[in-house]
Amino acid sequence: MSSSKTPSDDSHFSSLFGSEFDVTRARSLTSTNTIKQSADCVLLWMNRDQRVQDNWAMVAGCKLAKIKKVPLKVVFGCFPTFGSMSTRQYNFMFEGLKEVEKELIDLKIPFEVVCGDPGVEVLKYAKSSNPVAVLTDFFPLRNCNEWSTAVASGLDSVSVPLIQIDAHNVVPAWLASDKQEVGARTLRPKIHKVYQKYLTRFPPVEPNPEGTKMPTPTDWTSVMKSISSEVEVTTIPDTFKPGKSAGMSVFSSFCESRLKNYADNRNDPNLHVQSDMSPYIRFGQVSFQRLALSIRDLKRHSSGTAAYIEEGVVRRELADNYCLYNDNYDNLNGAAGWARESLMLHSTDKREYIYTKTQLESAQTHDDLWNAAQIQLVEEGKMHGFLRMYWAKKILEWTPSPENALEWGLYLNDKYSFDGSCPNGYVGVGWSVMGIHDMGWKEREVFGKIRFMNYNGCKRKFKVGEFVQNYPQASVNAIAQGGEKSKDPAPRKNKKQKVSK
Structure with missing residues (x-):
């Protein structure tokens, strides 16, 4: 974790950001925390929250620039790799950033992309910009902490503060x-x-003064070529159109037609009642605080609203909390003691089925439901939330070790899902495989005390055959592996055990 002062240490920021910005959303990442009296700009290093309006980091930058009578500038550090993040997700991100750039140009706010290690390139850009301060958003993953630490160290050497603002969560993490x-x-x-x-409510981001010098528009083709990710997925589904405008259109449709049924039916993969907002929230193209405000203003469908706020605020911020305070969020060392000990105890238990990583990626298992979920992930860029729990638990059951299960589950989720490579993904797979935020259950082979889920349990939740029919290859693959269409290939005991999360 990068070192930081507590928010109370930064009370002197209050007079610099104005009354419309709550200073407790900010914290210093540098030992230097005094704003320079004069310089050439205020610089916002945009990372996780890739939008202009409804962005507390942009609001703070705008307010500070106005008070200091300098322009606001925005830089985005394009990272060449990010875990198992694939070209599919890079494309989604870049298309959203194009919208950001257009909006910033209209506001006379310079926007530039620097490619390479952000800890090096953003620092270099910041020093050349001569800012009164550098502001950035909050992303509690190791890569981002390493970049922030490097930039903070370099800015300390020139007495420029780096101020982090949680623009992603309603309540700062x-x-x-x-x-x-x-x-x-x-x-x-x-x-x-x-x-x-x-x-x-968010105050609007205001334009820079007339005459602000604007850079040459970004060469996005060159930016895409700078990506060195070895995780390539050439198929880009049309299920999610990137950008804030598209995201808010999806949310409007959710409020009009699906919110009323969300509380009762969100765990049924056959009923389209989910909001489909996670890709937009993951890349910060849409603020969940904006969604929470909008849904509050509707003043209808109280049960659906309550369920949606629970998922979007409590559950989502719980994932950020885990990654913020546990650097081992993506490996078994991040599990609670009881879970890790139980998994290790049963790590050599005989598995009824064992599949390779390639077989799993190709949906080549005996289980037609699992195959259908994997095909949905690959073809559509997102798996239904309830199915992801079942999908990840079966990976634990069918792989040689718990370490393999966690690694392969995260790899597949991060490679294919538009909302992968983020705290929600790490905690979602981790809940299934290593019991994050769960309790110990009755001990059994392979799973140990990790909560168990099976095919028959899913059949009690929804019409499995109906879902599988949407992906015909799932049954073909299952039969080829010796399974049967729409039947539990391996009945288990303890069928009365609850499977709800």
Whole structure:
């Protein structure tokens, strides 16, 4: 984790950002935390939150620039690799950034992309820009912490503060809790206590003064060529059109036709009631705070609204909390002691089926439901949330070791899902494989005390055959592997065990 001062140390920021910005959303990442009296600009290093309006980091930058009577500039550090992030996701991100650039040009706010290690290239750009301060957003993953630490160290050498602003969460992560929470039941009351305080409306980002010098528009072809990711997925589904405008259109459709059924039917993959907003939230193209405000203003479908806020605020911020306070969010060392010990105890248990990573990626298992879920992920860029729990638990059951299960599950999710390579993905797969935010259950082979899910349990939840029919190859592959169409290939005991998350 990068070192940082507590928000209370930065109370002197209040006079610099104005009354419309809550200073507790910000914290210093540098030992230098005094804003320079004069320089050439305020620089915003955009990373996780890739939008102009509804962005607390942009709001703070705009306010500070106006007070200091200098223009606001925005830089995006294009990282050549990011875990298992694939070309599919890079394309989605770049298309959204094109929209950001267009909006910033209209506001006379310079926008530039620097390619390479952001810890090096953003620092170099910041020093050349002579800013009064550098602002950035919050992303609690190791890569981002390493970049922030490197930039902070370099800025300290020239006495320029680096100020981080949580523009992603309704309640800033470091204020929601100062430790890793056990689960939703412990984080929920802490968030609810201050939720209304932070659920405020966004002031607009205002244009720079006339005459602000603008850079040459970004050469996006060259930017794409700078990507060195070895994870290539040439197929780009048309299920999600990138950008804030497209995202808000999807949300409008959700509110009009699906919100009313969300509470009761969101775990049924055959009923399209999910919001489909996770790709837009993952890349910061849409602010969840904007969605929360909009859904509050509707004043209807109270049960659906409550369920959606629970998922979007408590559950999503719980994932950020885990990654913020646990650097081992993507390996078994991040599991609770009981879970890790139980998995290790059963790591050599005989598996009824063992599949290779290639077989799993190609949906070549005996289980038609699992195959259908994997095909949905590959072809559509997102898997239904309930199915991801079943999908990940079966990877644990069918791979040589728990380490393989976690690694391969995260690889497939991060490679194909538009909302992969983020805290929600790490915690979603981790919940299934290593019991993150869960409790110990009755001990069994392979799973140990990790919660178990099976095919028959899914059949009690929804019409499995109906879902599988949407992906005909799933049954073909299952039969080829010795399974049967729409039947549990390996009945298990303890069928009365609950499977809801």
